[in-house]
Amino acid sequence: MRMAELSETTGVPVPTIKYYMREGLVAPGRPTGRNQADYGEEHVRRLRLVRALVEYGGLSIAVIRDLMGQIDNPDLEEFDLLGAAQKTVTQRKEARPGxxxxxxxxxxxxxxxxxxxxxxxxxxxxxxxxxxxxxxxxxxxxxxxxxxxxxxxxxxxxxxxxxxxxxxxxxxxxxxxxxxxxxxxxxxxxxxxxxxxxxxxxxxxxxx
Amino acid sequence: MRMAELSETTGVPVPTIKYYMREGLVAPGRPTGRNQADYGEEHVRRLRLVRALVEYGGLSIAVIRDLMGQIDNPDLEEFDLLGAAQKTVTQRKEARPGxxxxxxxxxxxxxxxxxxxxxxxxxxxxxxxxxxxxxxxxxxxxxxxxxxxxxxxxxxxxxxxxxxxxxxxxxxxxxxxxxxxxxxxxxxxxxxxxxxxxxxxxxxxxxx
Structure with a gap:
């Protein structure tokens, strides 16, 4: 599908999709010509995941980028992947000494x-x-x-x-x-x- | 107490205290001379409350300012005050229609x-x-x-x-x-x- 259709299917505005791509949260499409690309179901799914994490997960773009890097890193074994993901979404805020x-x-x-x-x-x-x-x-x-x-x-x-x-x-x-x-x-x-x-x-x- | 002592007692750095005062989260001290003011227990208490809400409550400065305005607004009766406070710390995030x-x-x-x-x-x-x-x-x-x-x-x-x-x-x-x-x-x-x-x-x- 084209970018316009991807936006319509997911309800994510085109500029937001482009922003997520620039930030590395969503993979670019398959180029099909000058300034055109083709997007698939995997883009729809990833966009929905990113939006859910932004809107109702309270996660920052930087944290989501880390998570997506973990999914896309084949060197991380499944068990480690889940542990790393869980750690990434857990805030760490130290108490002041005393x-x-x-x-x-x-x-x-x-x-x-x-x-x-x-x-x-x-x-x-x-x-x-x-x-x-x-x-x-x-x-x-x-x-x-x-x-x-x-x-x-x-x-x-x-x-x-x-x-x-x-x-x-x-x-x-x-x-x-x-x-x-x-x-x-x-x-x-x-x-x-x-x-x-x-x-x-x-x-x-x-x-x- | 002086500003330096207020900072030492609470562990909140002086520039942060001044920032909270400018933002209206903490009342100014009682002036005691040119560029000097006196602070009391109520300042210590308020500073600790603000810091707790920032650090472990995940609240923004704008939301905390609203809360402090509610405390300091004598027209709000107790019951309404509590309801308003509870509403202020509850995120409202609508679903997209569909x-x-x-x-x-x-x-x-x-x-x-x-x-x-x-x-x-x-x-x-x-x-x-x-x-x-x-x-x-x-x-x-x-x-x-x-x-x-x-x-x-x-x-x-x-x-x-x-x-x-x-x-x-x-x-x-x-x-x-x-x-x-x-x-x-x-x-x-x-x-x-x-x-x-x-x-x-x-x-x-x-x-x-």
Missing amino acids: PYKDEAEERLHELLVRRGWRIRTNDPAYRTAVGVLATLDEVGRHDMIEALDSYAEAAEKIAEADLRLLGGDVSDRERAVEIVVIGTSVGDTLIATLRRLAQATISERLYT | PYKDEAEERLHELLVRRGWRIRTNDPAYRTAVGVLATLDEVGRHDMIEALDSYAEAAEKIAEADLRLLGGDVSDRERAVEIVVIGTSVGDTLIATLRRLAQATISERLYT
């Missing part, structure tokens, strides 16, 4: 031991969780820190649902990354919106 | 009816949830849509934990907004990191 951080490290470690979770202190999610706990301490939200086990229990339920969905065919690399990356980043947004909808219901029950 | 959107609207509506959740189709969280479902459909993640009830169940658990934490003293406006806004935005990050830590554990159990 007593809040030390206390947060200790609390998180205790939580993971208590729940029998795997402990890898260098994981981006681990580092960010330490930062979140240090911040909650600093702004005086000790009630949230004390409720940590309730949140961890809910997180286990989510992770169980996530993992039930895995286990499809991962020999299709693009599909495998789609599953991990959409599941994680768009999944975070899904959970955040469901949380608010549930809050509205429960607070109505409590206060009316 | 069959994906229509189907997503229907599915979300059915979910809320099934679970007995409050239905307000104009809520930002509702609009964004429709967009997420339309996107999942478009990129072929029908398995996630089918798992919607599992995610909703986990979201209920989270919301129950959230609501147990409310009910403190809301006559302190800054505190009330802190509770809602930190709970929601930094809470989303907490849940996202716990989800990943739980995933790592469960996937290890499954695959090793």
